[in-house]
Amino acid sequence: MKTLILLALVGFAAAAVHQHKLIWRQSKKMDMIRDGEYPAYLEYQRNLRTVNPNVLANLPQNVNDFGDYEYLGNITIGTPDQSFIVVLDTGSSNLWVPGPTCKANCQTKSKFTSTASSTFVKNGKSWTIQYGSGDARGILGVDTVRFGAKGEAQLAVPSTTFGIASHISSDFKSDATDGILGLAFTSLAVDGVVPPLINAINQNLLDQPLFTVWLEHRGSLNNVGGGVFTYGAVDTTNCGPVTAYQPLSSATYYQFKANGFKLGSYSNTKSVEVISDTGTSFLGGPSAVVAGLAKAAGATYDDFNQIYNIDCKANPGTLDITIGSNVYSIQPVNYIVDDGTGNCLFAAFPFDFGGFGPSWILGDPFIRQYCNIYDIGNTRIGFAPSLQK
Numbered sequence: 001m002k003t004l005i006l007l008a009l010v011g012f013a014a015a016a017v018h019q020h021k022l023i024w025r026q027s028k029k030m031d032m033i034r035d036g037e038y039p040a041y042l043e044y045q046r047n048l049r050t051v052n053p054n055v056l057a058n059l060p061q062n063v064n065d066f067g068d069y070e071y072l073g074n075i076t077i078g079t080p081d082q083s084f085i086v087v088l089d090t091g092s093s094n095l096w097v098p099g100p101t102c103k104a105n106c107q108t109k110s111k112f113t114s115t116a117s118s119t120f121v122k123n124g125k126s127w128t129i130q131y132g133s134g135d136a137r138g139i140l141g142v143d144t145v146r147f148g149a150k151g152e153a154q155l156a157v158p159s160t161t162f163g164i165a166s167h168i169s170s171d172f173k174s175d176a177t178d179g180i181l182g183l184a185f186t187s188l189a190v191d192g193v194v195p196p197l198i199n200a201i202n203q204n205l206l207d208q209p210l211f212t213v214w215l216e217h218r219g220s221l222n223n224v225g226g227g228v229f230t231y232g233a234v235d236t237t238n239c240g241p242v243t244a245y246q247p248l249s250s251a252t253y254y255q256f257k258a259n260g261f262k263l264g265s266y267s268n269t270k271s272v273e274v275i276s277d278t279g280t281s282f283l284g285g286p287s288a289v290v291a292g293l294a295k296a297a298g299a300t301y302d303d304f305n306q307i308y309n310i311d312c313k314a315n316p317g318t319l320d321i322t323i324g325s326n327v328y329s330i331q332p333v334n335y336i337v338d339d340g341t342g343n344c345l346f347a348a349f350p351f352d353f354g355g356f357g358p359s360w361i362l363g364d365p366f367i368r369q370y371c372n373i374y375d376i377g378n379t380r381i382g383f384a385p386s387l388q389k
Contacts, residue, residue, distance in 0.1 A: 013282035016193060017205040017232040018147060026249035028301070049313055072177055073229075074149035077162065078117030084110050084178040088229065090213075090254055090374065091277040091361075092182035094129060095145065095196050096136055097162030101102040107175040112141075112164055118127045119144050119158075127163050129190050134169030136179075145196045147231070155231060157200045161193045183278075185376070188252040197231070201376060206232030209377030213385060214238040215368045240385040244326050248379045249273060254372075255358050256381055260322035264296035269322075272359035276381060280363030283335070284351030291350075293319065299346035308346035310336055321366065327371055328383060336364040339373050 075089045077097065084097045098109045114120045123140040142161050148154035165179065165189075186194050194202070201209040212235040215227035228238060246256045253275040260269040268289045290308075294301065297316040299308040314336060318329035335347045347365045366372075373382035 016205060017230065018153070018206075019230050021227055029227065040317055052149070057136075063104070070237045073147070074152075075181060076146045076148075076154070077112055078114075078143050079119040080117075081146065082110070082112055082116065084112070084149050085176065086179045086181040087177050087179055087279065088183060089277075089279040091197045091275065091279045091342075092180060093162070093184040093186065094127075094193055095179070096127075096129070096138065096165050097179035097304045098168060099138060099164035101166045102138070102168060105168050105170050106165075108173075109168075109178045112144075113168050114141055114164065117143055121159075123161060127191050127193075129163075134171035135163045136163070136168045136172070138163050138165040138167065140164070140191070140193065141268055147196075155200060155205065157196050157203065157205065160196045162196070163193075183374070184253055185251045197378065208232055208234075209285050210234070210373060210375040212239065212373050213367055214370055214371045216388065225318065230347075234373055234382070235261060235371060238387055240387055242373065242382045242384045243328075244324055245375065245378075245380045245382040246324050248316060248381060250269065251379045253277070253358065254374055254381050256323070258321055258360065260320075261285070261293060261360075262320040262322075263293045263318070264316055266292040266296035268292065274360035274362055275358045276367065276374070277361050277363055278367065281337075281347070282363045283348040283365050284361035284362055285348065286359055287350035287352065287373050290348045293348060294346050296345055306349070308348065310334070310344050310346045312338065312342070312344035314344075319365075321362070323383070326383075330369045334368045 007101065016120050030129045053103055072085050074083065075086055086095070086097065097110045098106045100111050100113055102109070102111060114122070121142040123142055125140045126137070127140055128137040129135060140161055141164050142159055144156055144158045145160040145162060146154040146156045163179075182189065182195055183197050184195070186192065186198050189195055197211070210232070212230040212233065213227070214230070214235050228235060248254060248256050250273070255273055255275045256279075257271055258270050258274045260267060262268075272286075291301070294310075297310060297319075298314055299310040301308055315332055318331060321328045321330070321336050338343050338346050340346055351361060369386055370383040371386050373384065375382060
């Protein structure tokens with residue numbers, strides 16, 4: 001499991017194609033497991049839901065409910081540039097960063113000062129986003145948002161509406177980020193705000209209305225090469241030929257149908273809705289199916305930590321996912337992960353959406369094996385073999 005941090009934004013030869021280079025770092029969830037803090041975190045989530053059972057009624061929160069914010073990126077907002085580190089998240093659609101009135105839990109965060117930007121336009125509408133284990137709220141503003149760090153080649157997106165937070169919950173306090181940049185569709189956005197990347201597409205700032213995510217296999221050290229986001233093109237350098245495109249069944253998340261999951265002697269051929277989510281380090285699926293796959297792999301369940309342990313040297317074969325007429329096989333190197341202490345985990349967790357929404361989250365194990373092409377313009381998602389180095 002890994003957290004990936006954006007270090008640089010560089011341009012391809014085509015001016016309207018932009019590339020984010022990523023590196024790997026341990027995730028918040030894995031840190032908690034290693035330090036013995038994860039059971040307390042799970043209890044906190046259970047208590048939160050007991051106090052407020054409606055907390056799961058908002059679809060955007062669910063994919064952000066596992067302490068697994070994965071991709072962190074540099075952006076700037078305003079004129080002159082004000083710099084922020086944000087989560088790059090395909091499972092949500094809003095951009096927000098803290099503002100100067102955010103006091104509690106914002107002490108270490110960079111804050112956007114609207115009066116310091118000559119291009120800022122006041123909106124003033126209030127917003128609230130409720131995540132599975134916390135929340136953020138504030139007012140909306142409009143300004144130029146730039147993908148990439150100050151001083152680097154940037155994708156500048158004028159007239160972008162974003163949130164200026166006056167409050168963030170304690171869950172965000174210790175994160176190495178200032179806010180969140182959602183990369184999903186406008187239909188998923190709180191208050192119908194047009195997400196920055198959708199705004200860039202609407203303004204014809206990219207060669208093609210899509211982006212590609214390629215992930216390297218995890219390194220053994222922090223801050224090693226981790227992968228690339230490519231905006232405006234299919235990544236043909238790190239990805240092989242596209243195997244197939246699958247139409248999206250819902251242009252909210254990147255949601256589509258899968259027809260089966262198989263590992264060893266276990267298989268399940270029920271047709272289900274799934275999402276591709278860069279913000280989740282494991283595969284998440286129905287309890288019974290995940291348990292069947294784990295048993296076939298030789299993994300054992302740790303109820304205290306709610307994880308599956310597995311022998312680091314295990315080689316159960318491929319985990320096969322059928323999408324359309326194609327079978328996508330995930331190698332053990334991508335679904336067996338070291339927790340940092342020499343213990344290995346089967347990278348899947350029980351996930352129940354409560355009777356609505358998708359049945360599965362296809363996170364890093366799948367995306368490491370296959371580049372995902374998020375084709376916004378054609379409301380489809382493509383898969384291409386990852387060319388690991």
